Amino acid sequence: MQAILELAQPVAHIRLAGHFTWEGQRSFRQVTQDMLGHADIEAIHFDLARVESMDSTALGMLLLLHERAPGRAIVLHGLRADIREMVDIANTGGIFELR
Template structure:
């Protein structure tokens, strides 16, 4: 999944729909979220990622966060996501 632009509450519906398609696909074992084009994330985005991680775990799917810029990585580290997620 490639995110583009600010990752905040405004993307909630689109993010949920796209992630549900990946969760529903039995061939998908690993969900990779690409943050290369994301300049900013807010707390609602953190919540969306946590929910997706929980839902993926229930279906025995892995979740990885990729290509985080320094600002996004700093938010993840502040929220201790680096301990809960694989961040590449």
């Protein structure tokens, strides 16, 4: 998985591409740790338009980020229909803003 971080304070934009699975956790952790080092970030926007697949481990990584970034909005956009369905089934729609 490829993960690219762009900062446009107060928003962090993280673009993911490929298969968002356990194997991508190192890339995910690296960009989110870099982003969390910026205290002025108020919202985290994930562009998932180029994510081909996502598993429950990836959903867990997003939930963990939610806990590690209290008070920061997490927005998921560009979700494929099957990925959006997984997020909806896991009932995380209230935690993440879906666009």
